[in-house]
Amino acid sequence: MNFDTARDTQRTPHGSSDDPDVLDFSANTNPHVPEGTEAAYRDAFEAAGTYPREPPAEYRRAAAEYVGCDPEAVISTPGGLAAIRLVIDLAVDPGDSVAIPSPSFGEYAREVRLQDGEPVFVPQAEIADADPAAHALVIVCNPNNPTGNAYPDEKLRTLAARCRAAGTPLLVDEAFLGFTDRPSLAGEPGVVVARSLTKLFGLPGIRAGFAVATGAWREALANARRTWNLGAPALATGAHCMRQGEFVAETRERVAAERERMREGLTDAGYAVHPSDAPFVLLDVGDRGVDAVVAGAAEAGIAVRDATTFRGLDNHVRVAVRTRAANDRLLEVLRDR
The missing domain is CATH 3.40.640.10 (Type I PLP-dependent aspartate aminotransferase-like (Major domain))
Known part of the structure; x- marks a missing residue:
């Protein structure tokens, strides 16, 4: 690693909020941890x-x-x-x-x-x-x-x-x-x-x-x-x-079911949802605009990931799959954006 290269290479943007009052959909981490x-x-x-x-x-x-x-x-x-x-x-x-x-x-x-x-x-x-x-x-x-x-x-x-x-x-x-x-x-x-x-x-x-x-x-x-x-x-x-192993199996089942439910709800709300096998979905926000969706979610106490920081994406946000109650809240907010 070169000293000058390191000085000139900027940090990469990531999701995640450290505000405990924010419902964080910007980071793709499991909201549950294994017992014990x-x-x-x-x-x-x-x-x-x-x-x-x-x-x-x-x-x-x-x-x-x-x-x-x-x-x-x-x-x-x-x-x-x-x-x-x-x-x-x-x-x-x-x-x-x-x-x-x-x-x-x-x-x-x-x-x-x-x-x-x-x-x-x-x-x-x-x-x-x-x-x-x-x-x-x-x-x-x-x-x-x-x-x-x-x-x-x-x-x-x-x-x-x-x-x-x-x-x-x-x-x-x-x-x-x-x-x-x-x-x-x-x-x-x-x-x-x-x-x-x-x-x-x-x-x-x-x-x-x-x-x-x-x-x-x-x-x-x-x-x-x-x-x-x-x-x-x-x-x-x-x-x-x-x-x-039981925790892993239960997590897979929950995430798959909630991801499909979110896909249906977000599609009905007019978002284009990318097919996903992961604990998150990528949304094309259409005419709403990324800034408006991100800001509107923030006003409701929700953090979503501005995906325009990913190369080649200019009209997208990424949202994690969380608990059923949290996902319901996200769907409610995004329907109005």
């Missing part, structure tokens, strides 16, 4: 008196069970974004091009630029057909943020095979995949998967995640990872949450 999470966090206090064990074996076992891979393939990171940065740092040299979906998570391009690489934006619907031979790295977000669509498993595995043939690593950001019943690419040769516990388990402040890789990439990531990069509370609560 607070106890697991509190019980970890005693363990915080010593450095965490290296490598964090229990956390790696829980992550491996969660995504279906070998524990040795798990590299713990403080959130999914830390895994993404680590991969880009290792894969990208100055002047390298990286295939990035568009619109998608803005941090991909930012991290590439911090390495003096060149983001090459590919329409997100076409990213699985990108030519890996032309790039130092290919990135896919599955399901994609902010559009919400997931890619067919076979399509991604075909892309992974083409990346292997070209000698180009494939980074798959699965931050929202846990909300679906689709299989992870964790353990697929030549693929690095980045996972976050922020979204599904409603714990953005814990900063827990991991990468999964095999072969030379596993070795490089394991060696490059900072020692003790997760604290005892993050390790303990993360391991606890990843073993709550």
Whole structure:
């Protein structure tokens, strides 16, 4: 990372409100956490008196069970974004091009630029057909943020095979995949998967995640990872949450049902709703205008995500799927905007 490049590379806008009086639909985190999470966090206090064990074996076992891979393939990171940065740092040299979906998570391009690489934006619907031979790295977000669509498993595995043939690593950001019943690419040769516990388990402040890789990439990531990069509370609560299968199943069912109900209500209200497999939906607001919708929601005590900060979107907002009561309130407000 170059000093001058870092000085000139601006921060990327994100959702989330820290106002406790605001009903926040701008961040895509679960409003619920698994039972027993607070106890697991509190019980970890005693363990915080010593450095965490290296490598964090229990956390790696829980992550491996969660995504279906070998524990040795798990590299713990403080959130999914830390895994993404680590991969880009290792894969990208100055002047390298990286295939990035568009619109998608803005941090991909930012991290590439911090390495003096060149983001090459590919329409997100076409990213699985990108030519890996032309790039130092290919990135896919599955399901994609902010559009919400997931890619067919076979399509991604075909892309992974083409990346292997070209000698180009494939980074798959699965931050929202846990909300679906689709299989992870964790353990697929030549693929690095980045996972976050922020979204599904409603714990953005814990900063827990991991990468999964095999072969030379596993070795490089394991060696490059900072020692003790997760604290005892993050390790303990993360391991606890990843073993709550009933919570995951209930969350998937609730989100799918509420997302469909929101889609119907928002469509009836005149919004164009993008198909979604994620815990959020992307809306084309039409003649209402983004500023008017965002401001009107704010007047009613609701935060929605201004999606015009995503590349290629100029008339969209993104709204999370929350509880039934909260979703009813959002529908009531947006119908009047």
